[in-house]
Amino acid sequence: MPTTISISKIDVAYLEKCADHGLTYGIIICQKTEPENFQVVHLAKNCEEENEPLQGIISIEDISTQALATQWISACKMCPGSFNVQGVFIASVRKDIDNDQMDVAVRKMLYDLLNLLLQGNNFCVSIDEGNTPILFLAYSTVSKRAVCKAYIHNTSGGTFESVKYNYLDKPNQWHAFECLYDLDDIFPIFDDTQKINIENQFQHAIYATKRKLSGCEIFIENTCVDDSLSVEVFVAGNRKRASNENFKATVFLAVKRHHNNEKSVKVRKFNGTIRFLGIISSRIWCNNKNSLGDAKRFIRNDILRSLAARVQVYCDGLTDPHVSNDAIFISEPPRRVFFSIFVDGAMNPIQFSEYIFRGEAPTVAVAQAKQILDLDISTENIVADLEGLPDDEIISDISLSHLPKTSSQAIFNSPKYLTRSMYILSIAVSLLVLLLSVWLHYLLN
Structure with missing residues (x-):
């Protein structure tokens, strides 16, 4: 079945606006449903460091893949689990947006971009599933024509597949699902070298969390729901709740049982631990055509991405990823804040998120929304009360003598503890x- 992409009139108006600067490029944020169907959720042009639109770009060869990769990685952290950064768009005043020469240039640009994204420990990028194919959308303001292709990455340079696209007459109706995920996990470190790469250890811990979440069951409104049931039908049966609040989801993790067999239990020596502790606030959005199985998958993705985003922020602040095997680290990661967006003066029901540290003002999220997502928001649009700050005494009261060597502890919105x-x-x-x-x-x- 061919790949299909749906785009709204609001997105077309944005492309028209972007093309005023000659050739503008940016990222495509989509919601993916099965099979390969993509709904464009947001388009964000790429901006320079000083928030000024890129000028002087006249061809595909002038596009900075490094700037695109930076924007892509940052946007991944800001997207809820129901949305993915799915591709690249260009808006141009040229008529010829589809020819063999441009085909070669686009393929090379996407090939270089994907190679940059796959380098290093980009936690949010690496944990996303089903992020292929990569979409490429070109729009001409002269011919009023759009061309969309699906890029499949491989070591030989990649290939293109045809994409069927259609225009939506009206925006989708979105429904929000949210949950609080209680996180308290300890992961062993088996590396016995003198200098341990802590980024690699975090990667292992994130993948272990991913496997754990893949086996969980999610109740919605305290009910075990049928995955095949559409969101539209579910909302119709819960209309009173849908009118004034988000749907509540609860995650139930599978409990591993050991039989009375000594061979079923393994005892291994390890050299340290990583501990994740706290509560992650998760919030995702579904449209009427989504199934409740999609909603559950989005919640799992959101929890994992939120964890990965905080680990990414922590690792970006490291001057050296290698730590000695007798070190002890206790870190307070940033908390998650959501912000509402406006389209043509009206509030969009969906939200994106950002992460701010203790002492940082919400204006940090305002600046990031503009630079990464090309969104003009104010501090009044920021929902900052879903995750509270841990008490100051939590860190000071932790007894380091009880922590194993080489342990890195991440405290996520921890519940209040009794102080000394x-x-x-x-x-x-x-x-x-x-x-x-x-x-x-x-x-x-």
Whole structure:
């Protein structure tokens, strides 16, 4: 079955606007449904470091694959699990947007781009499934014509496949699903070298989390729902809830059982641990044509991507990924904030997200939304109360003597713990009550 892409009138208007600068390029964010059907969710032109539109681009050869790769990786962290960065678009004032010469240039550009994305430990990019083919969309403001192709990456330079595209008369109706995922996992480090590559160890931990999530069951509105049921039918049966709040999802993880067999349990020596601790706030969006199976898959993707995004931010701050095998690290990762977007003055029901550290103002998310997604938002559009900050005493009260060597601990929106002062106060109150009861006993006798 051929690949199909759906594009709205709003997207066409954006392409018209982008082409005012000659040749403009950027990324395509889509929602993928089975089989190879893609719904364009957002188009974002590529901007320079100072937020100014790229000028002077006249051909495909002038496109910076490094700038595209940077934008692609950053946008992956900002997309909810129901959406993927799926391709590249160009908007041009030229008529000839489809010829053999351009075909060769586009293939080389996408080949170089994919090679850049596959290099290094780009956690959010590497965990995304089904991200092939890569879409390429070219639009001419002169001929008012669009050309779309699907690029299949391989070591010999890649190939193109035909794509059928259609225009949507009206935007999709979106429905939000959300859940809180309680994360408390410890992963062993078996590397016994003097200098351990912590990025590789994080990669192993993320893949282990991915396998764990793949075997989970997800209830929606506290009900085990049929995966084949369409979102439209489900919403119709829950209309009261759909009108004023998001649908709630709950993740139930499978419990591994060991039989009374000594061979079923393995004991291995390890040299350290990585611990993920806290609560991840997950939120995804589905349209009426999605199934509840799609919704569950999107939630799994979102949880994993949110975890990978925070690990990516942590690793980007490392001056050297190699750490000694007797080191102990405790890190407070950034918290997740969502922001609403506006299209033609009206609020779009979907949201994207960003990650900010303690002490950072929401204006950081505003700047990132503009630079990466070409979105003009204000601090009022940011939903920053879904994930709270952990107490300051959490880190100071952790006993390092109980942590194994070479452990890196990531604390994600941890629940409140009793502080040392609260323990002392409770003990003092208990002693006071005890002394008072003894005194009353002797006094009454």
